[in-house]
Amino acid sequence: MNNTAPNSDVPWLTDHERVAWMSLMSLLMSLPSAIDAQLKRDSGLNFFEYSILSALSRPPGRPVRMNALALFAGGSASRLSHAVSRLERQGWVRRVVHSSEVRCTEAMLTEKGFAVLSAAAPDHVREARRLVFDAITPEQVEQLRQISRQLVEASSPEFATALDRAISEAAAVDDAAPGQAVVATAAGSPCAAPEHLGADRGQAGADHAGSECPGADRAGSECPDVDRAGFVEHVRAER
Numbered sequence: 001m002n003n004t005a006p007n008s009d010v011p012w013l014t015d016h017e018r019v020a021w022m023s024l025m026s027l028l029m030s031l032p033s034a035i036d037a038q039l040k041r042d043s044g045l046n047f048f049e050y051s052i053l054s055a056l057s058r059p060p061g062r063p064v065r066m067n068a069l070a071l072f073a074g075g076s077a078s079r080l081s082h083a084v085s086r087l088e089r090q091g092w093v094r095r096v097v098h099s100s101e102v103r104c105t106e107a108m109l110t111e112k113g114f115a116v117l118s119a120a121a122p123d124h125v126r127e128a129r130r131l132v133f134d135a136i137t138p139e140q141v142e143q144l145r146q147i148s149r150q151l152v153e154a155s156s157p158e159f160a161t162a163l164d165r166a167i168s169e170a171a172a173v174d175d176a177a178p179g180q181a182v183v184a185t186a187a188g189s190p191c192a193a194p195e196h197l198g199a200d201r202g203q204a205g206a207d208h209a210g211s212e213c214p215g216a217d218r219a220g221s222e223c224p225d226v227d228r229a230g231f232v233e234h235v236r237a238e239r
Helices: 015-043 047-055 066-073 077-089 111-131 138-155 157-176 203-207
Strands: 093-099 103-109 180-185 231-236
Touching: 015 047, 015 111, 047 066, 047 077, 047 111, 066 077, 066 103, 066 157, 077 093, 103 111, 138 157
Parallel strands: none
Antiparallel strands: 093 103, 180 231
């Protein structure tokens, strides 16, 4: 909708901005569907499940907090809980509850889950290249990175901070493993919406990732017994 009336206090989009907005919305609707279709066709996973597995593909023995997992998988706490339960039943993921002054639930990728992810990753990478990187120039890749980072900062500063950490982590891992291509995300978000269980709530609460951490309303508060380490997905390079 566009209105250029001089006395209007609504910041209506210009014709140029409106076309850009329509293009962006079309991308946000079409690209995830295309990625999801490829994953379902070739590996039986949906994109949300793949995102969970890839977010958990850290070095052995390095679990990820459920609140961070929800952030990077891009789903609600309830949806994440149900999806992780399905993946647990498949033997691909397991959850661990850590107890201290508060109880934090973490998720960990199993060897079986890593094998499933490793089998799905090559076709997923090929599709990402076909849909995005083969369609634009190397110069546009850098423009895409910059614009995407700016939009993430505007929509979710927490995600943007974690993204920056992930990029640094990926560079370090890539230096240590030059024969591998790296796709990375990081579990550095504060404990604002984690899966914390009060002592009187019992294990039944473990499936609800949205309960608040005591003190989570205080700026910068974090789960005291979980580090801020990132997690990295390693995908063998398709050269």
